[in-house]
Amino acid sequence: MVHHHKKRSRKAESPDIPVAPMLDMAFQLLTFFVLTYRAAPIEGQFLMNLLPAQPVTEAAEAPSDKPSDNLPTTQRTLPTVLRAGAGGVLAQITVGEQSVPLESRALEKELDKYLQDPNLPFDQTLIKVDPKLKYGELMRVINAFSNAFVSAKKPPKLSFDEWVPGEGE
Amino acid sequence: MAASKTEFKAEPNLTPLLDVVFQLITFFMLVINFSSDNYDKNVKLPVADSARPIDDPTDARVDRLVLNIDRDGRLLEAGEAQPLHKAMQTLKRQADFVKFSLKVAGGKPDAGGGLPTIIVLRVDRDADFQALNSMIKACQANGFRKFAFKAMSGPS
Numbered sequence: 001m002v003h004h005h006k007k008r009s010r011k012a013e014s015p016d017i018p019v020a021p022m023l024d025m026a027f028q029l030l031t032f033f034v035l036t037y038r039a040a041p042i043e044g045q046f047l048m049n050l051l052p053a054q055p056v057t058e059a060a061e062a063p064s065d066k067p068s069d070n071l072p073t074t075q076r077t078l079p080t081v082l083r084a085g086a087g088g089v090l091a092q093i094t095v096g097e098q099s100v101p102l103e104s105r106a107l108e109k110e111l112d113k114y115l116q117d118p119n120l121p122f123d124q125t126l127i128k129v130d131p132k133l134k135y136g137e138l139m140r141v142i143n144a145f146s147n148a149f150v151s152a153k154k155p156p157k158l159s160f161d162e163w164v165p166g167e168g169e
Numbered sequence: 170m171a172a173s174k175t176e177f178k179a180e181p182n183l184t185p186l187l188d189v190v191f192q193l194i195t196f197f198m199l200v201i202n203f204s205s206d207n208y209d210k211n212v213k214l215p216v217a218d219s220a221r222p223i224d225d226p227t228d229a230r231v232d233r234l235v236l237n238i239d240r241d242g243r244l245l246e247a248g249e250a251q252p253l254h255k256a257m258q259t260l261k262r263q264a265d266f267v268k269f270s271l272k273v274a275g276g277k278p279d280a281g282g283g284l285p286t287i288i289v290l291r292v293d294r295d296a297d298f299q300a301l302n303s304m305i306k307a308c309q310a311n312g313f314r315k316f317a318f319k320a321m322s323g324p325s
Contacts, residue, residue: 037201043208048315050314139216
């Protein structure tokens with residue numbers, strides 16, 4: 001009898017917390033967060049230091065002690081011209097004096113010749129861009145140059161300027 | 170009869186379910202991104218596999234000014250395309266604000282005399298270079314020297 005009484009009192013002491021309302025609220029919060037969630041786009045960037053109106057601009061990197069640094073900037077700069085065709089697509093790329101392939105991988109291979117040759121002093125490039133060229137096409141070339149600089153173990157130093165039609169022809 | 174009814178009353182244990190729901194809430198709270206207002210969805214970025222991801226976009230020490238430029242080369246402000254003269258005014262106002270903030274904080278411009286703010290250019294892939302170049306020149310005229318050209322990371 002005594003034992004039975006003890007059991008009853010224990011049952012009466014145990015608190016009965018209603019979890020269902022809290023669950024309702026939690027589900028409402030969850031619904032809000034699920035509906036407002038927007039996956040952040042995976043965006044990258046190319047950082048450049050562009051100085052105004054001068055023949056050659058370059059990224060402000062720490063100067064190195066390489067012998068090519070003693071050369072004037074104009075001799076260390078690989079001149080590149082991008083010409084646009086109909087609809088602003090890339091029609092011609094001229095690196096130095098030569099026309100190079102338009103396809104990205106082939107372009108990178110061609111750029112490797114200039115940037116990986118120890119006899120050539122190039123450690124930066126100035127890209128003259130046709131004003132009608134689409135930004136997407138320019139970015140394709142910047143991407144190829146960036147990869148070529150990385151392959152040549154040189155810090156990418158890119159800059160660009162507007163190409164005046166008739167210039168360099 | 171009444172006693173047999175109470176015996177069949179189902180009382181599921183909701184605590185584990187609540188635990189899971191709270192974990193989900195915590196996850197969504199941590200990954201939610203309220204700061205994407207600067208990123209205009211109308212701007213379709215080009216793809217470049219070597220575009221580097223931003224080190225820490227929330228780093229308060231790095232001052233960034235995001236410029237969205239649509240396919241017609243117009244600056245977008247809160248989704249609205251601005252005419253060129255208004256875009257120039259916006260840039261000048263921002264430059265004045267940065268200069269004033271630098272002065273108040275006792276800071277100095279960079280070695281080249283440029284402002285420390287990074288201009289983040291989100292340019293539509295179909296925009297002409299001419300429009301981009303005029304925007305860059307306007308930024309340079311106002312003292313900005315550092316530019317970040319945005320592209321979608323991934324195979325091009």
